[in-house]
Amino acid sequence: MNFLAxxxxxxxxxxxxxxxxxxxxxxxxxxNNYPELISKGILMHRSIxxxxxxxxIYLQTVHRLAPTYHKFSGVITDMFYxxxxxxxWKNYCTIPLDVFSQKTYDILWAHNLEMPEKSRIILTYMSxxxxxxxxxxxxxxxRALKGLSERMKYYSPMDEALNELAxxxxxxxxxxxxxxxxxxxxxxxxxx
Numbered sequence: 001m002n003f004l005a006x007x008x009x010x011x012x013x014x015x016x017x018x019x020x021x022x023x024x025x026x027x028x029x030x031x032n033n034y035p036e037l038i039s040k041g042i043l044m045h046r047s048i049x050x051x052x053x054x055x056x057i058y059l060q061t062v063h064r065l066a067p068t069y070h071k072f073s074g075v076i077t078d079m080f081y082x083x084x085x086x087x088x089w090k091n092y093c094t095i096p097l098d099v100f101s102q103k104t105y106d107i108l109w110a111h112n113l114e115m116p117e118k119s120r121i122i123l124t125y126m127s128x129x130x131x132x133x134x135x136x137x138x139x140x141x142x143r144a145l146k147g148l149s150e151r152m153k154y155y156s157p158m159d160e161a162l163n164e165l166a167x168x169x170x171x172x173x174x175x176x177x178x179x180x181x182x183x184x185x186x187x188x189x190x191x192x
Contacts, residue, residue, distance in 0.1 A: 001052055001183070002078040004085055004132050006045055007104050008093065009187035016041040016191065017104065018111040020048075021123070025116040038114060044190045051186050052078075057179040061172060065164065072156045079135075079145055079158075080165060084176040086136035092180070101132035138162060 001009070003021070010020040019034065019041015026034070031042040052058045058077065065073035089097040105127040112120050126132070134140025146159040165172060 001048055002082040002135075003126065004082040004135055005078075005180075005183075006048065007132070008085065008100070009048060009184065010041060010044065011187075011191045013037060013041075013191075014107045014111060016044065017107050018114060019043075020045045021108055022115050022119040025118040025122075034114065038111075044187070047190055048183065048187060051183065052179075055179060055182070057175055057182070061175045061179075064168070064171065065161065068164065069156065069158065069161060072152075072158055075148060076145070076158055076161045079141060079148070080161075080172050081176050081180070082135045083138075083141045083165075084173055085180065086133070088177075089136070092184070097136065098133055101130060104132065138165075141165075 006020040006023075007017055010017040015035060015037035019031075019038040021041075022038075023031075023042040023045030026042050031039045034042065053074065061077045061080065062073045065076050069076055085092065086097060089100075093100060095103075105123075108115075108123050109127070112123060115123070129143075131140075131144065135144065142159050142162050145161060149156055149158045152158075
């Protein structure tokens with residue numbers, strides 16, 4: 001999952017949200033260096049990624065992309081799923097996406113001193129360009145994929161995956177709609 005899904009699935013606890021946000025910047029057992037609930041958020045993020053990366057529906061999306069995008073097909077799947085979550089946000093959350101996004105940025109900025117430097121840099125760009133809200137539009141998804149392509153050690157034209165999405169939109173949407181409620185249920189169990 002990508003940023004929007006992780007932040008949404010974290011629930012309402014500010015430290016769980018923070019932990020989910022910084023998880024990709026925290027390596028190995030370094031999660032032990034954080035307060036209990038931030039640490040729990042980091043582990044929650046990892047568990048959500050494992051659940052996703054091993055689930056047959058998620059893997060169906062990944063395998064559809066794999067012939068063209070190879071090892072980047074998982075990253076593209078995460079981005080597609082954030083796109084669908086943002087597009088169909090009202091089906092999953094009663095709070096409008098723009099309100100959720102701003103509230104989330106506020107929470108993360110309130111906890112920025114607890115973050116690794118890499119996470120603070122990401123937060124700067126994420127909030128400045130309102131990534132969470134931008135995922136709802138094809139153009140926003142395209143910018144995000146292009147940015148990822150340019151930051152990779154080995155260039156991959158991930159932004160071209162928009163053509164793949166346009167060609168098989170309903171297939172990808174159906175995968176997301178079948179998978180995301182299962183992921184929500186799983187995340188709810190992690191938060192409990």
